[in-house]
Amino acid sequence: MKHFVVVAGNIGVGKSTLVDMLSQRLGWQPFFEPVTENPYLADFYRDMRAWAFHSQLFFLTNRLRTHHRLMTHPSSVIQDRCVYEDAEVFARNLYEQGMMDERDYRTYRELYRVLTAFLPPPDLIVYLRASVPTLRKRIVQRGRDYEQKITEQYLSRLNELYEAWIANFEFCPVLAVPADDLDYVAHNRHFDLIIEKMYEKLQGKEEVVFDIDEVKSIR
Numbered sequence: 001m002k003h004f005v006v007v008a009g010n011i012g013v014g015k016s017t018l019v020d021m022l023s024q025r026l027g028w029q030p031f032f033e034p035v036t037e038n039p040y041l042a043d044f045y046r047d048m049r050a051w052a053f054h055s056q057l058f059f060l061t062n063r064l065r066t067h068h069r070l071m072t073h074p075s076s077v078i079q080d081r082c083v084y085e086d087a088e089v090f091a092r093n094l095y096e097q098g099m100m101d102e103r104d105y106r107t108y109r110e111l112y113r114v115l116t117a118f119l120p121p122p123d124l125i126v127y128l129r130a131s132v133p134t135l136r137k138r139i140v141q142r143g144r145d146y147e148q149k150i151t152e153q154y155l156s157r158l159n160e161l162y163e164a165w166i167a168n169f170e171f172c173p174v175l176a177v178p179a180d181d182l183d184y185v186a187h188n189r190h191f192d193l194i195i196e197k198m199y200e201k202l203q204g205k206e207e208v209v210f211d212i213d214e215v216k217s218i219r
Contacts, residue, residue: 052094
C-alpha cells in the first residue's frame with residue numbers, strides 16, 4: 001500500500017536524519033525541504049516587516065506545489081516538514097512578533113485555509129517533540145554556522161506554537177515521538193520502535209503512545 005508520511009518538528013530536532021533513515025529502511029522516496037531560492041529572502045532579512053508577507057507567500061506556494069507532487073507520486077513517500085508548519089508555526093510567529101501586519105496575515109491565512117481545505121492530507125504526521133536543551137545540543141552538534149545564533153527564546157516560542165498546532169490538528173493522524181528520550185541514531189531499537197508505532201498508526205490504531213519507562217530501558 002502506498003503511504004504519504006510527514007516528519008514534523010522544531011529546528012534541530014532531527015527531521016532530516018529521520019527522513020533519511022526511514023527512506024533507506026523502508027525503501028520510500030524521501031523529499032527534503034525545497035532548495036528553491038526565495039527571491040524575497042534578502043529583502044526580508046533587511047526589512048522583515050516590509051517583506052514577511054511576500055516571503056511567506058513564496059514559501060507557502062512552493063510547499064503546496066511539493067505537497068501536490070507527493071500526493072501523485074507513484075510510490076510511498078516521506079517528507080521533511082510540511083505546508084501546515086509553514087503557516088501554523090513560522091508565519092504565525094512572524095505575525096505574533098509584529099513582523100506581519102493584520103491585513104497581510106488575514107490574507108495569508110485565508111489563502112492557506114482555502115487551499116488546504118481542498119488538498120488531500122498526508123496519511124500520518126510523525127511529530128518529533130524535544131525540549132530546548134535537546135534542540136540546542138543538536139544544533140551545536142550539526143555545526144551549521146547560520147543556526148548558531150538561534151536563541152533559546154526563539155526555539156522555546158516555536159515549541160509553544162508547534163504544541164498548539166499539534167493539539168488542534170485534525171487533518172490526519174499524528175504520532176508524537178519523545179525525541180528527548182529516543183535516540184534513533186545511536187540505538188537501533190529506538191529506531192525500530194518508531195517504525196513499529198508508525199505502522200500501528202497507519203493501520204488505524206487510535207491510542208498509540210511511547211512507554212517512556214520502556215524506552216529508557218532500551219539500549
